[in-house]
Amino acid sequence: MDINYSGVPAKGQASLLKKDKKVNTMSFKKIIYSQKVAPYVFVVPFILSFFFFWVYPLITAVTMSFQDIGAINSEWIGFANYAKLLKDNVFHIAVFNSVKYMFFTLVLLIPFPMLFAVLMDSHLVKAKGVWKAVLYMPALTSVVISGTLFRLMFTEYTTGQMNIISSFLGLGTYKWLKMGWSGMLALLIVACWRWTGVNMLYFLSGLKSIDSSLYEAADIDGASGWQKFRFVTLPLLKPTTVYVLTISVYAGLSMFLESYMLWAGNSSPNNIGLTIVGYLYKRGIEKNDMGYACAVGVVLLVVALIINFAQLIFNGTFKKEVE
Amino acid sequence: MAKQKTMASTPQRRVGTVLGTGFFLILSLIIVFPVFAGLLASFRPGTQLIRRGLSIDLNIKTMNLDNYVYLFSGNADSQKYFMWYKNSLIITIVSVVLTLLICYFVAYGLTMYDFRFKNLLFTIVLATMMVPFEILMLPLYKEIIAFKLIDTYTGVIIIGLCGASTIFFFKQYLSGLPKDLLDAARIDGCNEYSISVRIILPLAKPAFASMGILCAMGSWNAILWPLLVLKGAEKFTLPIGLNTLLTPYGNNYDVLIAGSMFGILPILVIFLIFNRYIIDGMTAGAVKG
Numbered sequence: 208m209d210i211n212y213s214g215v216p217a218k219g220q221a222s223l224l225k226k227d228k229k230v231n232t233m234s235f236k237k238i239i240y241s242q243k244v245a246p247y248v249f250v251v252p253f254i255l256s257f258f259f260f261w262v263y264p265l266i267t268a269v270t271m272s273f274q275d276i277g278a279i280n281s282e283w284i285g286f287a288n289y290a291k292l293l294k295d296n297v298f299h300i301a302v303f304n305s306v307k308y309m310f311f312t313l314v315l316l317i318p319f320p321m322l323f324a325v326l327m328d329s330h331l332v333k334a335k336g337v338w339k340a341v342l343y344m345p346a347l348t349s350v351v352i353s354g355t356l357f358r359l360m361f362t363e364y365t366t367g368q369m370n371i372i373s374s375f376l377g378l379g380t381y382k383w384l385k386m387g388w389s390g391m392l393a394l395l396i397v398a399c400w401r402w403t404g405v406n407m408l409y410f411l412s413g414l415k416s417i418d419s420s421l422y423e424a425a426d427i428d429g430a431s432g433w434q435k436f437r438f439v440t441l442p443l444l445k446p447t448t449v450y451v452l453t454i455s456v457y458a459g460l461s462m463f464l465e466s467y468m469l470w471a472g473n474s475s476p477n478n479i480g481l482t483i484v485g486y487l488y489k490r491g492i493e494k495n496d497m498g499y500a501c502a503v504g505v506v507l508l509v510v511a512l513i514i515n516f517a518q519l520i521f522n523g524t525f526k527k528e529v530e
Numbered sequence: 531m532a533k534q535k536t537m538a539s540t541p542q543r544r545v546g547t548v549l550g551t552g553f554f555l556i557l558s559l560i561i562v563f564p565v566f567a568g569l570l571a572s573f574r575p576g577t578q579l580i581r582r583g584l585s586i587d588l589n590i591k592t593m594n595l596d597n598y599v600y601l602f603s604g605n606a607d608s609q610k611y612f613m614w615y616k617n618s619l620i621i622t623i624v625s626v627v628l629t630l631l632i633c634y635f636v637a638y639g640l641t642m643y644d645f646r647f648k649n650l651l652f653t654i655v656l657a658t659m660m661v662p663f664e665i666l667m668l669p670l671y672k673e674i675i676a677f678k679l680i681d682t683y684t685g686v687i688i689i690g691l692c693g694a695s696t697i698f699f700f701k702q703y704l705s706g707l708p709k710d711l712l713d714a715a716r717i718d719g720c721n722e723y724s725i726s727v728r729i730i731l732p733l734a735k736p737a738f739a740s741m742g743i744l745c746a747m748g749s750w751n752a753i754l755w756p757l758l759v760l761k762g763a764e765k766f767t768l769p770i771g772l773n774t775l776l777t778p779y780g781n782n783y784d785v786l787i788a789g790s791m792f793g794i795l796p797i798l799v800i801f802l803i804f805n806r807y808i809i810d811g812m813t814a815g816a817v818k819g
Binding site for chain 1: 636793
């Protein structure tokens with residue numbers, strides 16, 4: 208058979224290259240090759256990666272948040288970083304921006320993609336493959352590229368697209384990226400542009416898994432289109448909705464690059480585009496105050512976990528697992 | 531879908547089809563618009579971008595290929611651009627190959643065997659997805675410095691090799707394969723590792739295709755972590771390199787806009803060829819929830 212061995216992870220498998228049959232000659236080999244041990248060999252890379260690149264940094268992030276990290280010495284300062292966060296107005300702006308952004312992305316990027324998916328799934332749409340591919344396309348482009356394109360579209364000059372559109376609608380022209388509301392609007396437009404298609408595809412695959420006989424049964428009972436959506440589609444789509452909700456909460460709260468690209472850097476006028484991660488980056492990387500930045504990260508983690516657990520409990524996800 | 535296929539084609543239905551299809555046509559035009567405007571802008575001098583923003587102007591007389599000629603001219607800017615391009619290609623290819631193989635074997639171990647810590651490990655895989663990367667970013671950065679991997683490709687690649695979502699997807703896929711195959715192979719004298727490589731891996735090719743494309747996209751477009759790890763301009767990946775061209779003076783916008791458009795190309799080509807696999811791979815996690 209035509210197989211490529213070259214990339215096999217090296218853990219105890221190198222000998223596989225040479226001999227397959229002479230296994231029972233050596234006892235060490237025998238152990239490694241036994242059915243009891245093999246699964247552990249397979250999962251070793253994950254365990255290593257888990258400890259080095261997840262457990263350790265997570266613990267470090269928490270401990271660093273209680274320290275004043277200097278170039279040489281680090282000093283344990285208890286809750287001082289957190290006390291400082293409570294009084295830090297810029298941090299409050301960042302939290303407010305991130306939560307606001309997350310909230311609006313949920314409002315915009317769950318119901319509409321769901322409706323688009325229902326429409327796409329109906330017999331009313333032709334050439335489905337084309338639309339699906341086009342709507343997915345923004346997710347392919349790097350934030351660097353799409354952010355730059357949108358930054359140019361939101362230019363304050365009257366020749367920019369957004370100003371042409373808004374003046375066409377009789378709304379006049381704006382300095383989009385210099386005011387709070389329009390800055391947030393720009394971020395949300397970028398988010399909608401990038402994620403509408405992706406979320407629609409999630410819902411579409413959820414719809415595909417719904418048994419079509421349920422709709423036939425509903426037809427026999429004389430259900431209207433709305434009733435079918437409300438009592439068949441919506442409840443059966445729930446696992447997909449919960450999934451999209453969960454990832455959207457994380458994506459919304461930890462948004463950074465969109466803002467970074469839209470304002471060509473991590474500073475926006477009056478911090479209108481500053482997010483929690485943006486502040487973490489500013490403090491940790493730009494100002495090299497790692498301890499304080501880690502406290503920002505811990506707050507982000509706690510906020511994200513609380514919102515998601517609340518959402519999952521509300522949606523009854525944990526109950527289902529117990530059954 | 532199959533809901534009302536028997537219904538005869540009525541005028542109302544035809545109107546519905548026009549409206550439904552028309553809706554997605556308009557939506558698609560809106561989605562394509564920024565990229566199309568960017569493409570048009572790439573045929574005009576970069577100074578226009580600074581002065582006028584991204585504006586749509588279909589006048590073909592004012593368009594030319596100067597930016598692309600400059601990009602491919604082989605001068606200093608052009609060399610820099612293609613160095614970034616090459617770096618991105620290397621990082622993408624290496625990380626995709628390694629990530630797929632490692633995640634495949636991990637998922638294989640978690641799916642094909644019953645062992646003591648199996649459920650615990652799988653729970654851990656899912657739990658790692660619950661923590662946003664940005665929180666781990668600073669400690670990871672310190673760790674990479676301590677390992678002396680700063681400013682190396684290894685430092686960029688190593689932290690993502692065991693992507694939880696990739697493992698999860700492979701596990702979903704492998705769960706669908708009959709385990710009898712393993713016993714049959716064992717009876718034939720195949721050892722545990724040969725089975726995973728010779729028997730099951732060929733069967734998992736569609737999963738490799740789906741995940742390969744998603745990993746490639748992620749890696750090609752990654753910016754946050756490479757931005758931290760890579761310090762020297764000769765190591766930059768394409769997104770980071772393009773980002774350095776975004777100066778307030780805009781003297782590099784010729785390269786920036788043409789380079790951005792040319793940077794979308796590889797991913798776009800892969801997408802157009804494999805788009806079915808991408809959608810399969812991306813949505814696999816969402817259905818079972």
